[in-house]
Amino acid sequence: MRYLLAALLLYATCLLGSAASAAEDETLDVIVHPNAPVSRLSAAEVEALFTRTQTRWSDGTPVVPLSFPAGTPVRDRFDRTVLRLDADAVGRFWLDRRIRGLGAPPKQVLSGALMLKVVANLPGAIGYVPVIYNRSDVKVVARIVAGKVMLP
Numbered sequence: 001m002r003y004l005l006a007a008l009l010l011y012a013t014c015l016l017g018s019a020a021s022a023a024e025d026e027t028l029d030v031i032v033h034p035n036a037p038v039s040r041l042s043a044a045e046v047e048a049l050f051t052r053t054q055t056r057w058s059d060g061t062p063v064v065p066l067s068f069p070a071g072t073p074v075r076d077r078f079d080r081t082v083l084r085l086d087a088d089a090v091g092r093f094w095l096d097r098r099i100r101g102l103g104a105p106p107k108q109v110l111s112g113a114l115m116l117k118v119v120a121n122l123p124g125a126i127g128y129v130p131v132i133y134n135r136s137d138v139k140v141v142a143r144i145v146a147g148k149v150m151l152p
Contacts, residue, residue, distance in 0.1 A: 027131045028078060029152070030142035031119050036061075036126070041141045043149035046082050049126055051093075052103040057124060065106035066118060066127035074112075078128055081144050 030046055032038060037059045041049070048054040050065050057063060068075040070087060079090050094105040109115045112129040119125040120137035128144070129135065140152045 028074065028081075028128045028144040029131055029133075029135060029140045030126065030128045030144065030149075031116070031135060031138040032141050033119055033121075033123050033125045034137065034139055035123060036139060036141075038141055039139065040151045042151070043082070043142075046142050046149055050082055050106060052097070052105075055103070061124040064122055064125045066109045066115060066125060067106040068115075069108045069110065074128075074130060078144065081147050082149060 030041060037057050045054070049063050050067070052063075052065070055063055067078070070091065076087055079085055079087065083090060083093070085093060097103055097105075109118055109127065112133045115127045115129050116133055116135065116138060119127045126141075131143075143150045143152050
């Protein structure tokens with residue numbers, strides 16, 4: 001049993017490491033559920049959705065932001081660009097929001113492939129993936145390139 005658990009942990013670490021390191025120098029696509037009532041999002045809109053200052057889409061559907069685990073290169077890059085915060089500051093931001101009763105951080109997804117599946121199948125979902133992933137089942141609404149959020 002211990003060996004199985006260790007093997008699964010090693011496998012998950014390899015998956016996270018390979019996807020995250022490959023994406024460290026790559027463009028990230030901000031993706032939404034195919035029925036989301038948006039086709040493009042500005043930097044300010046992406047920030048509002050991921051900081052939970054905007055919690056519903058224009059059609060009333062609850063926004064479900066998804067992110068990679070803290071400490072992964074993809075997450076760090078996203079947070080530095082979109083939230084303009086380093087990892088420690090992001091942690092303090094969410095702690096402060098919880099203490100004030102202003103919401104919880106985005107749910108965490110462990111891989112780009114899983115991010116695509118969840119966003120494609122969960123109404124209201126928004127996430128991000130490195131461009132190396134096939135995005136045919138979701139809508140790309142913004143692109144993160146060279147430290148800037150751009151329209152796709």
